[in-house]
Amino acid sequence: MRLRTAALAALLLCGVSGCERVMRGMYEQPRYDPGERSALFPDGRATRPPPPGSVANAIGDLAATSSGRRGQAEVAEREAASAAGAPPPLTRALLRRGQERYGIYCLPCHSPVGDGDGPIVRRGFPRPPSYHEQRLREAPDRHFFDVITQGRGIMYSYADRVTPEDRWAIVAYIRALQLSQHAPIAALPPALQEKLAAMPPEPPAAREPGR
């Protein structure tokens, strides 16, 4: 009994006098602290810059010290500010970018032509509405932007994967898809109009979109 008390006292003393430091050198670890110098990288910084296109979860002084809990409001604010901005001007490059991003993030469910018959749907995922239905053809650009940002029904948000700029690019591409299925003949170049007029009428529903 006396021996145990003595051992306990010794242990306590040890803690007080800081001999824990001697026993386990936890305080001097071979690691870099934030902002420290390093000869390993050409720019001399141990903290590496995030790869281009990284999406911030939290920003500001406290973000790194709070597991990202602090600073999320700032990110939301920045996101809202860019979302409130006007859509970028329509260019071929924007459409190309939209086509590419659409192919990555939307096509799996909404299909290459946007009728909602994508490969994931063919494997059993609930079918989204077709972009070619009247309601969605008449919906403003902002509606598509907001659906990407916030998700809708069982469709989850793509805000963490698709930047606001890319959302506008996708919206532009969806508009092109819609036009592709409902272009008035008068809007086609004259050469195409002539070709169309010379073609025999095709029975509808023979096409199989999404393949």
Ligand code: HEC
């Ligand atoms: C995993 C499948 C899936 C992916 C990927 C997906 N969606 Fe959807 N989407 C759905 C489903 C399902 C619905 C129907 C949601 C509901 O009403 O419950 C939907 C609905 C929509 C609607 C219709 C909203 C309305 O007013 O009814 C739009 C617009 C839309 N998605 C755009 C997109 C865009 C743009 C992308 C790519 C960034 C995308 N979706 C990616 C499954 C998906």
